[in-house]
Amino acid sequence: MAKKILIVDDEEDLRTYLTSLLTNNGYETETAADGEEGFIKVSEFHPDAVVLDIIMPNQSGVGLYRKLKKSEEYKNIPVIVLTGVSAYKDFFARDRGGLPKPEEFIEKPFSTEDLLAKVKTCMK
């Protein structure tokens, strides 16, 4: 059965890109445009991993990350943080308020090989 990936990004182009890339590589995908919608989709879609953007309207990626990692039900879902702002890598490295580190971190622009490798690794 295909592994399920939830893509949370407010930019439609990126959702289209990742949907195409991941479905072409045998994953089942679902998308959400912000943190709030992302949390609803997690409960409905039950993803095996989440590709998460950081800067989004409504609830940011940081907000959704906190919510997931604090939840008993969802804390084990691996999260791949995808962002264009490299400073967020440092933010996640030091200031997570006692939460675990994200499973993977990818900086834009990324290579498709890198992204696919990280998606695969985090679900092992």
Added chain:
Amino acid sequence: MDRNSIEELEPTRRDYRQLFRKVPCYISVQNPELRIIQINELFRNDFGDRIGELCYEVYKGRTDPCPKCPVGKTFKDGQVHVSEEQVITRDGKEAFVIVYTSPLRNEKGEITAVMEMSTNITPVKRMQTELTMMGHTVATMAHGIKNILTGLDGGIYVVNSGLNKKDSKETLKGWEMVQRNVARIAGLVKDILYCAKKREHEISLINPNHVALEVFDLFSKTAAREKIEMTIDVDRELGTMLLNAEDLHIALSNLVHNALDACKFDSNRNDHRVAIRTSRKGPIAIFEVSDNGPGLPHGWEDYIFTEMLSTKERYGTGLGLLVTKKTVDELGGQITVTSDSNKGTTFHVSFPINSQPIPEESGKLDTVG
């Protein structure tokens, strides 16, 4: 000393006095009370004839001595001290100076005064600030380009994926992504070139209210699509003035575009409004663009026209406001901003209503559309 020796010494004294007067940096001599007892010519030019006054009052407009006064230190330890200070010249301009202080002793070796020699390093400081800003600008631009590149990468991937699968719908989707991101690059490059070049602004007789109405028309559909109420209030008293219609259009369009984005990305309310207003205050034409979005982050008012700042992260580079500021400056106008986190942001642009005679070829009113 006999008369001949005094006569021999006189030219040397004159030379030294001349040297003291003419040296191309500020020299002042302070007594232990920190009162100025001697000054040179450059000091007199830039700070006035302030002999007898307290140095901290003269240099900095302070009422008490500076906390790390280099003159005081030299009085205390007899050593040369160096410090960088910010001073205010007689015409109210701020200047950066590098200060050297040196003790002046009497025959007994006691320090009776301290000489303060300052070099104006304001142009160097300005260059330093410009270089820092340039670094910041390049970094911000790189961030913007990074996002566009990801969009382009994505578009190319989706086009290829569609072609491989012979899926014309997917191919078209990818092609649209490529087009969108190429347009973003084109916009970015246009803004960079606009900022970099010095442009000639052809002035003609225009009706600024017409330009404001054109900008309103241009954005009203976008506003409606985003459920943002857009209004315009033009002051008929404004009449006609000598200005460049295209530049006014660029400036107002950038401000309206930003105002709409501020509302679009604000999830705290759902009754967003953007207003364009024109008015006349005596010889000044005023254009205002307001939004009731989230307001600017604290402290941004001070830097928003000099640095590339954007609240829109991937969508904006912050170049738009630099373009607007440059346009308004080059047209002899002024731009200011007021912002409140509860009320939103208002940009105020003002131009003196030019009363120069109208050139003959400018008989017809210019608009952009």
